Amino acid sequence: xxxxxxxxxxxxxxxxxxxxxxxxxxxxxxxxxxxxxxxxxxxxxxxxxxxxxxxxxxxxxxxxxxxxxxxxxxxxxxxxxxxxxxxxxxxxxxxxxxxx
Numbered sequence: 073x074x075x076x077x078x079x080x081x082x083x084x085x086x087x088x089x090x091x092x093x094x095x096x097x098x099x100x101x102x103x104x105x106x107x108x109x110x111x112x113x114x115x116x117x118x119x120x121x122x123x124x125x126x127x128x129x130x131x132x133x134x135x136x137x138x139x140x141x142x143x144x145x146x147x148x149x150x151x152x153x154x155x156x157x158x159x160x161x162x163x164x165x166x167x168x169x170x171x172x
Contacts, residue, residue, distance in 0.1 A: 073131060074100070077147060089144045093150050098125060099154025104163040110168075119164045120157030127154065 078093040101138055103122060110117025134146025 074147075077131075081144070083128070089120060089147060092144075093147050096147055096151040098150055099158060102158045103127075103154055103161070106158055106165070110161065110165045113144075113165070113169075115165055115168045117161055117165065119135065120160040122153035122157035 074097045078090050078097075081087075081093060082088040102134070103159040104124075107117035107119070108128055128147050130150045130153070134150075137143070
């Protein structure tokens with residue numbers, strides 16, 4: 073979905089939002105990866121504000137409201153929340169490891 077959104081941004085010459093969308097893709101992958109790595113260590117990895125459900129809601133809202141120019145800003149919000157979630161999960165795993 074995000075690749076298609078990046079393609080649409082590229083076709084409309086919104087280069088900044090293409091980069092932001094790539095950041096959203098990377099952040100989304102890292103959200104899942106940090107959880108998987110934490111759980112592989114036997115730790116809790118489901119913390120953070122931007123889990124999969126929240127990301128789906130943001131993308132859906134952005135797509136529904138795209139005719140009114142909301143999609144680029146929904147992707148910005150998605151990118152920010154994904155990277156905040158990655159930081160929260162890394163910090164949570166770090167604190168769990170230090171507590172051991």
